[in-house]
Amino acid sequence: MKKYILSVLCIVVYVISISAQKKTVEVSGTIVDSEGVPLIGATVVIKEKPGLGVVSDMDGKYKIEVEPFQYLVFSYVGYETQEHLIKDEDMVLDITMHEAKTTILDEVTITGMGPQKKITTTGSITTVEVGTLKTPVSSITNALAGNVAGVMAMQRSGQPGDNVSEFWIRGISTFGGSSSALVLVDGFERSMDELNIEDIESFTVLKDASTTAIYGSRGANGVILVNTKRGSEGKLEINAKGEYTWTTRTRTPKFVDGLTYASMANEARTTRNQKAVYTDQELMMIDEQLDPDIYPNVNWMDLLLKDGAPTYRASVNMRGGGSKARYYLSGSFLDEGGMYHVDKAMKEYDTNANYQRYNYRLNLDMNVTASTLIQVGIGGALEKTNRSGAVNTDDIWYSIFGYNPITMPVMYSNGYVPIMQGEDAESWERKYNPWVAATQTGYTEVWQNTINSNVTLDQKLDFITEGLKFIGRFGYDTYNYNHIQRRKNPEMWRAERQRNSDGELVFNRIVPERLLSQGSSASGDRKEFLEAELIYGRNFGDHNVASVLKYTQDNYVNTSNIGGDIMQGIARRHQGLAGSVSYGYMNRYLFNFNFGYNGSENFAKGHQFGFFPAYSIAWNVAEESFVKDNIDWLSMFKIRYSDGKVGTDNTPTRFPYLATFGNYTRWTGAGEQEVYYNWGDLNSGFGYPGLTYTRVSSNNVTWEIARKHDLGFDLYLWGDKFGLTVDYFDEKREGIYMTRSYLPDMVGIQGENPAANVGSVKTKGFDGNFKLDQRAGDVGLQIRGNFTYSKNKITEADEMVSRYPYLRRTGFRIDQAKGLIALGLFExxxxxxxxxxxDFADPRDVMPGDIKYKDINGDGIINNDDIVPIGSTTRPNLIYGLGLSATWKGFDFNMHFQGAGKSHFFIDGFTVYPFSQGEWGNILEDMANSNRWILGVNEDPNAEYPRLSYGWNSNNYRPSTYWLRDGSYLRLKTLEMGYTLPKVMTARLHMNNVRIHFIGQNLLTFSNFKLWDPEMGSSNGMKYPLGKTVTFGLTINM
Amino acid sequence: MLKKFQKKFSASFIAILIVIACVVTSCSQEGGYEGPMPVVPTDPSKPVTFTDFFPKEGAVRTLVFIEGSNFGTDVSKIKVSIGGIPAPVIGSSGTKICVMAPRRCSRGDVVVTIMDENGKVAKEHQFENLFTLQESLVVNTLIGKVDPQTNTSSIIDGPFEEAEFQHPWWLEFDIDEEGNKIIYCIDEENLAALRKINLTTKEVSTVFMKGQAGVHQVKSMLFDTPTRDTLFFVDDNGRGNWNDRHQMPNMHYALRKEGFRKVYPYLYGQCSYSAVSMSDGTLFYNTWQSSQVYKARVIFDEASQMWDGKALFSVRANASDHIFMFRHPDDLYVYVTGFNGVYKCAYDKTTKELVSSALHVGDLNGRSGYVDAPGSSARFNRPRQGVFVKNPEYVAQGKTDVYDFYLCDHNNNAIRKVTPDGEVSTFAGRGSVGTDGKVWGWIDGEARETARFREPTGICYDEEEGIFYVADRENKRIRTISVE
Known part of the structure; x- marks a missing residue:
């Protein structure tokens, strides 16, 4: 790949250099700044000849050969560019560069209708400075939390290739279809997970109705616009970056050693009137390892996990061009290593969880005529994920958590492979030992290939009327997913718990050997997009008018592995017309009206098209003359309000309005499927085979509609030294798609129940951000922060009526945690x-030290009627970030704290509930060392863990405040230190800029919850832990 | 220009590569599973010392720990004998050796031999203290080779070391004319073969295969009590309907003088599970249908020209199950195992008929479970063959009923004991309870604490030797329970 890029580039450069063989004049001089200090590395190029250029040397001097009557362009980062005409004689041209003054008034925001001046926007938009979205791992989504106001995100796994964050704009406000935002990369719906971060030019989040109404039926969950870098006029600029990252884990659950496990197992049994499992003699044998086959002591975590794993990343990009054509070319490579040890004896393949990705991108802009611009973009990613052959990625973690230290050795002394399960276990509940699961089960490879291409035609139509422009865009994406699993397993055994009378182990073979066998699957899809836009924008004195009319259509089709499913073979299509009109008076009073008129073929005729209007108004107080004349430090103060409707058509069912017919089948008592339609009365078996509705049509199903309000202000003081944006939002989502699960039997539906738009949710919240820039001499300081808080409440849902309102979903958050209220432990x-x-267990089995619950309804019985909403949701409802950066001479420093709050989750599973599945499930060290209830030793009614029990305890092991944990956390998400080599040095190396840097990610995590990383929101911790990384890198710019 | 560019480009690229290369080499590959723990023999440069061993007494298979120093951890270089019998060495930590007390080690002298890496004796030590072997009830394995790879076995005759059983199901103890102790064994529920275990010559042979006998699904067998020259086979002939009863025999017989090789039809009836032959020669059998008990050959049915049995009663009204009857050695009553309990049917010696049935032990509603308790609090899970064993204590106490009943509790993987008063206890099995809570398996040793069975179904008793023989069905082996 890199070879290819290089040779293309060489040809380009070569062609350009040939054309430069003409008679020339020599221009030389010194470039200084306004204080007379020489500027090293300032660029001097000939206009329209971007390949030819020089940089100023250590004394600010330059010398260049130029054809006569050309313009020389002088540029330097942070300074205003200058152009000078060269006549037909050698000359000395000394240049004084002036610092570029940026004001907030010049800032441009990318919106759904194209770039717009920040001062004239009326909707709620977050524009992110791409430089702050730093993450040493593969996906940019992991940088969103705490960096982007209005976006809530959480990362659930640290497994390479799977370590992306889920994110929601302003939280979630639906429980029907998808709650994820619409992500548009270069204008089209694409995933940003596999984007090369270096390629991103701008990152914008559209949050309210007025900015998203044009997306009509797909904009209700918010929209993210990502644009990639494009070529720019000027000298060829090359950026190269190499990074090495060492990934460890933020928090790895810790488990007890063998002896502690054994004595706790005994305690669990003896304190509940059961016989101890281990005799003193056996404890001694465990301790002294006298029989490591039957009484082993294994630390599975240490055995399997490395201290850390390396990640390598390298990227190169080039940009440049002239006024006729400009290009941006990039390539990058990423290799994330997995954290597992591998079997050194196995050389043929790798079982580790590795992820590799190659990215490439070429963006080309060509001015075909003075008024016609054609833009072509091709980008792609090739991803390769490797892992062990175990069925699921989390199987290894299931095993690590499941295997206690003393039941199974890693290998029996005769080489037999142990497995902790009985011969009678079903094959699906294989409890492979962690070492086997990770290294002896073959391997799985996944390839993913994404190609995105788009062409844009930008035609100015000033000859019709000034300010009119046509933009036509076409995009074509393909995606392929190939999965090949080569599974095997060794023969696995379990020794009887006692040796035979000859002192030999007695083995039972549990699982026969399985030779390496292959299974594969593939999927793929194709997307086509077409857009046509008419843009009209013009200033009439103080009046500013801008309008856009846009036609869009797209289709999406699964291209492989769809078998005979006709519905899957039909492309999903959308069609829409959107428009926007804005009017501004002296940038002071702004008004905007937007609409989307969208259609989706997923719904029945008559329900396919919908109209989504929105308007917004803004008042720029700072532009009022009484402010402008009197308060000059108030650069911008804008009050905005918007109101509108947006929809989301992402229903999980394809063609919900179609009925399907078939032989209704049911499961018989013998576990077989039989064709059955009950022709008789309820609960009387008159079942015979026959055609029936397997799905009843839901004719009236259509999209969810969100009515959104947003009130906010933007405040900028002293230019853009201080900025503050705060928005209050409120949304009512209606018509949430739900299956009607509570139909009476007399309706007579035997198949799938019909669906309808019945749910409704209200969401409210705030988001905002601020920043403060201050320079004092050589020191530059920036403090920035942002927060997002959102709270939703279900106002209607398809559910049963209940005597107790707290048992319903209505009135509470989506995914509200519910459980009993624990009053401590019985004394x-x-x-x-x-x-x-x-009432959960036989009342006679409830003992002191078991959990005591509160009787909510006062009926004297604790049962499921006493389950109430407690805490909030697993997903945080508050996300915030606080950053500080400083620069001093060549040094730069940046730290960023990120936190989440209003998050609660239950912990459960076989490690949290000690011994709940007998031998399966290790004991957490935290639990063993905690203030837990121990009979006769620590009978504290407020102990952290109840009386141990061996096996399932239905009184204690159920969701209650006892097991509810606070998921809030604050972490030092990024700590970055960089040093840019002095120009004196870099100029000698013929480079513009060389920077070495160090980035630490997730270095510190503060939270009340200690068992594993709270961000994962995992109830049992059985996930690849999140990474804590240190990165060293080098960036070179030429 | 071109050259310059290339130079720049390559320079920077090389720089990146150097950084990456440095880092790659610094990453090591230590850890993971690195094979079994290495073992070392004793260190010849240091002395081997012995301090003591413990425990000083215990039953067969007791783990004995020998303390001292510099033993090495290679168990192949350590030899221990107790009472002159080699004791299996299980492990050594260098300062402690773990060995298992072998059978017949009652002499009790403990001798430890430590060898160096070349196998030469480095040190031999005899402890002054003796190990005292205690008497205990022990389960052992008598016969049954099983392929450990596949956990399968077949019907293979030969000496005890070689012989295999498919699924031994039902046992009957016998002493032949030559005084050899014999166990007849139905191999496979439904009889695939009738096996003959000669305990005297230690050989297993096959009397007949199913096809040779022309039987359908033999569920149990019994000797004719007065003569013991006839062996009856009770057949689940698959004829559940009364009207089909003439189609296939429900009982067959074979004669001792023919070596029980030839099987003849005896009775025709509905599908049957077991029979009892009283001392007076009266024969009762039971059918699956309604758990009906019949007295054999008393009613002549004109229509079918058949001698039918006389229906006496249902063991459990309106309920059908696999049930098995066992005669009390003094003809006091007949026990019936089934419905997850043991029912008792009194025998009227005058009418020569069994008189109704009453639950002796087990659940009234036939629910399964595992509870050792008296009477109807006790729980069983598919009780199968049982055997009456005389209890000398009862004789001493002068009780009328001096027999305990030992039965195979099939799905509880145990041998249970039922006293005449209805006390139920576990006699053997379900030992070595571990973390997995598993109670079945193939473990020999102390009957209650250590040993495990796997779905035992057949049991018989050698009164002279005091040995129980158990058909351990899913272990495919014949086990013994005896005091050692």
Whole structure:
């Protein structure tokens, strides 16, 4: 790939250099700044001949050969560019460069209708400075949380290739279809997971109705616009970057050693009147490892996990061009290593969880005529994921958490492979030992190939009327996914718990050997987009008018692995007409009206098209003459309001309005499927085979509609030294797609229940950000922060009526955590007798040290009617970030804290509930060392863990405040230090800029929850942990 | 220009590569599973010392720990004998050796031999203290070779070391004319073969295969009590309907003088599971249908020209199950195992008929479970063959009923004991309870604490030797339970 880029580039350069063989004049001089200090590395190029250029040397001197009557362009980062005409004689041209003054008034924001001056925007938009979206891991989504106001994100896994964050704009406000935002890369719906971060030019989040209404039925969850870098006029600029990252883990659950496990197992049994599992003699044998086959002591975590894993990343990009054509070319390579040890004896293949990605991009802009611009972009990613052959990626973690230290050795002394399960276990519940799962089960390879291409025609139509422009865009994307699993497993055994009378182990073969066998799957899709836009924008004195009319159509089709499913073979199509009219008076009073008129073929005729209007108004107080004349430090103060409707058509069902017919099947008692239609009365078996509705048509299903309001202001002081944006938003989502699950039997539906737009949710919240820039001499300081808070409430859902309103979903958050309220632990039997009866277990089995619950409805019985909403949701409802950066001479420093709040989740599973699945499930060190309830030792009614029990304890092991954990956290997400080599040095190397840097990610995490990383939101921790990384890198710019 | 550019480009690229290369080489590959723990023999430069061993007494298979120093950890270089019998060495930590007390080690002298890496004796030590072997009830494995790879076996005759059983199901103890102790064994539920285990010559042979006998699904067998020259086979002939009863025999017989090789039809009836032959020669059998108990050959049915049995009663009204009857050695009553319990049917010696049935132990509603408790609190899970064993204590106490009933609790993987008073206890099996809570398996040793069975179904008793023989069905082996 790189060879290819290089040779293309060489040809380009060569062609350009041939054309430069003409008679020339020599221009030389010194370039200084306004204080007379020489500027090293300032660029001097000939206009329209971007390949020819020089940079000023250490004394600010330059010398260049130029054809006569050409313009020389002088540029330097942070300074205004100058152009000078060269006549037909050698000359000395000394240049004084002036610092570029940027004001907030010049800033441009990318919106759905194209670039717009920030001062004239009326909607709620977050524009992110791409430089702050730094992440040493593969996906940019991991940089969103705490960096982008209005975006809530959480990362659930650290597994290479799977370590992307889920994100939602302003939280979620639906429980029907998808709640994810519409992501548009270069204007078309594309994933940004596999984007090369270096390629991103701008990153914009559209949050309210007025900015998203043009996306009509697809904009309700918010829109993210990502534009990639394009070529720019000027000298060829090359950026190269290499990074090495060492990834460790933020928090790895820790488990107890063998002896502790054994004594706790004994405690769990003896304190509940059961026989101890291990005799003192056996404890001694575990301790002294006298029989490591039957009484081993294995630290599975240490055995399997490396201290850390390396990640390599290299990227190169080039940009340049002239006024006729400009290009941007980039390539990058990323290799993320997995954290598992591998079997050194196995050389043929790798079982580690590795991820590799190659990215390339070529963006070309050509001015075909003075008024016609053609833009072509091709980008792609090739991803390769490797892992062990175990069925699922989390299987290894299931095993690590499941295997206690003393039941199974890693290998039996005769080489037999152990497995912790009985012969009678079903094959799907294989409990492979972690070492086997990670290294002895073959390997899986996944390739993903994405190609995005787009062509844009930008035609100015000033000859019709001034300010009119046509833009036509066409995009074509393909995506392929190939999955090849080569699975095997060794023969696996379990020794009887006692040796035979000859002292030999007695083995039972549990799983026969399986030779390496292959399974594969593939999927793919194709997307086509077509857009045509008419843009009209013109200033009439103080009046400014801008309008856009846009036609869009797209289709999306699964291209492989769809079998005979006709519905899957039909492309999903959208069609829409959108428009926007804005009017501004002296940038002071701004008004904007937007609409989308969209259609989706997923719905029945008559329900396919919908109209989504929105308007917004803004008042730029700072532009009022009484402010302008009196308060000059107030650069911008804009109050905005918007109101509108947007929709989302992402229903999980394809063609919900179509009925399907078939032989209704049901499961018989014998576990077989039989064709069955009940012709008789309810609950009477008169079943015979026959055609029936397997799905009843839901004719009236259509999109969800969100009505959104947004009130906000933008405040900028002293130019753009201080900026503050705060928005209040409120949304009512209606018509949420739900299956009607509570139909009475007498309706007679046997197949899938019909669906309807019945749910409704109200969401409210704030988001905002601020920044403060201050320069003092050589020191530059920036403080920035942002926050997003959102709270939703279900106002209607398809659910059963309940006597107790707290049992319903309505009135509470989407995915609200619900459980019993624990009042601590029972103190003694007297306490149990005097408390309401707890109906989950046989009341006689409830003992002191078990969890005591609150009787909510006061009926004297604790049962499922006492389950109430507690805490909030696993997904945080508050995300915030605070950053500080400083520069001093060549040094730069940046730290960024990120936090999440209003998050609660239950912990459960076989490690959290000790011994709940007997031998399966290790014991967390945190639990063993905690203030736990121990009979006769620590009978604290407020202990952190209840009385141990061996096997399932239905009184204790259920969601309650006892097991509810606070998921809020604050972490030092990024710590970056960089040093840019002095120009004196870099100029000698013929480079513009050389920077070495160090980035630490997730170096510190503060949270009440200690068992594993709270961001994962995992109830049992059985996930590849999140990475804590240190990165060293080098950036070179030429 | 071109050259210059190339130079620049390559310079920077090389720089990046150097950074990456440095880092790659610094990454090591230590860790993971690195093979079994290495073992070392004793260090010849240091002395081997012995301090003591413990425990000083215990039953067969007791783990004995020998303390000292510099033993090495290579168990192949350590030899221990107790009472002159080699004791299996299980492990060594260098300062502690773990060995298992072998059978017949009652002499009790403990001798430890430590060898160096070349196998030469480095040190031999005899402890002054003796190991005292205690008496205990022990389960052992008598016969049954199983392929450990596939956990399968077949019907293979030969000496005890070689012989295989498919799924031994039902046992009957016998002493032949030559005084050899014999166990007849139905191999496979439904009889694939009738096996003959000669305990005296230690050989297993096959009496007949299913096809040779012309039987359908033999569920149990019994000797004719008065003569013991006839062996009856009770057949689940698959004829559940009364009207089909003449189609196939429900009982067959074979004669001792023919070596039980030839099988003849005896009775025709509905599908049957077991029978009892009383001392007076009266024969009762039971059918699956309604758990009906019949007295054999008493009613002549004109229509079918058949001698039918006389229906006496249902063991459990309106309920059908696989049930098995066992005669009390004094003809006091007949026990019936089934419906997850043991039912008792009194025998009227005057009418020569069994008189109704009453639940002796187990659940009234036939629910399964595992509870050792008296009477109807006790729980079983598919109780199968049982055997009456005389209890000398009862004789001493002068009780009328001096027999305990030991039965195979099939799905509880245990041998249970039922006293005449209805006390239920676990006699053997379900030992070595571990973390997995598993109670079945193939473990020999102390009957209650250590040993495990796997779905035992057949049991018989050698009164002279005091040995129980158990058909351990899913282990495919014949086990013994005896005091050692």
């Amino acid at each position: 003694d039997y007297e306490d149990i007798r005097n408390s309401p009866r707890q």
